Amino acid sequence: MRDLVPATESVDNARMPTEQTAEPFVVKRHGLGTTRTVLLLGTVLFGLMVLLTLIIVVTQLIRGASVRAPLEAVWLAWGGTPLIFAVGLPILLLAGAITAYEEGREDDGDDVLLSVDDTGIFLGGEQPQTIPWSEVHGVCRVERHDEFESWHPYLIVLRYDADTLPRNSKAWGPSCPWPGTIEILSRPLPFDELAAAVTRCAPQITVTDRGRVTD
Numbered sequence: 511m512r513d514l515v516p517a518t519e520s521v522d523n524a525r526m527p528t529e530q531t532a533e534p535f536v537v538k539r540h541g542l543g544t545t546r547t548v549l550l551l552g553t554v555l556f557g558l559m560v561l562l563t564l565i566i567v568v569t570q571l572i573r574g575a576s577v578r579a580p581l582e583a584v585w586l587a588w589g590g591t592p593l594i595f596a597v598g599l600p601i602l603l604l605a606g607a608i609t610a611y612e613e614g615r616e617d618d619g620d621d622v623l624l625s626v627d628d629t630g631i632f633l634g635g636e637q638p639q640t641i642p643w644s645e646v647h648g649v650c651r652v653e654r655h656d657e658f659e660s661w662h663p664y665l666i667v668l669r670y671d672a673d674t675l676p677r678n679s680k681a682w683g684p685s686c687p688w689p690g691t692i693e694i695l696s697r698p699l700p701f702d703e704l705a706a707a708v709t710r711c712a713p714q715i716t717v718t719d720r721g722r723v724t725d
Contacts, residue, residue, distance in 0.1 A: 537624040537625070562584070647671050648716045651719045653723065667685070
């Protein structure tokens with residue numbers, strides 16, 4: 511004889527929440543590093559050139575003066591360079607539009623600079639790689655100086671515990687430039703946002719800012 515499940519227990523089982531995974535935290539390339547941004551700037555520039563031409567024509571017509579002289583002064587200056595640029599710009603915009611369309615149909619993985627999810631942390635760039643959480647002992651931000659003595663922020667995925675870190679920070683683990691600091695007109699990733707994303711996906715991992723390091 512089959513046992514009956516009490517109604518209250520059945521309702522409680524139905525109300526039990528299903529296991530949910532944390533939403534991936536993704537940082538993509540922005541600023542002048544993308545084709546769409548360059549295409550937008552080119553379109554705005556072309557629109558300003560057309561607007562300038564219309565203003566000159568309308569102004570001269572209202573004044574009853576010659577239209578040719580001011581147009582030649584603008585577009586034929588510097589050996590006709592503005593006119594050559596104005597003629598070639600639509601062709602470049604068309605090529606950019608085709609490229610942006612093709613990029614939209616393809617995978618945009620190349621634009622991902624950083625991704626944090628339940629499986630691990632992904633570092634984009636020239637040598638993209640994914641490090642599972644089982645191999646991560648921490649995530650930190652450091653600043654390194656270049657040959658010009660300028661300081662630049664980097665993100666490092668630590669493969670060692672804090673008390674066993676090598677002296678050279680380049681041996682601490684995989685690293686990449688801090689997202690958003692290389693691309694022109696881009697916003698650097700706020701440290702608190704990264705810390706919150708790592709805590710949400712891997713609460714056992716500590717995110718620290720170790721400041722400037724001299725290697």
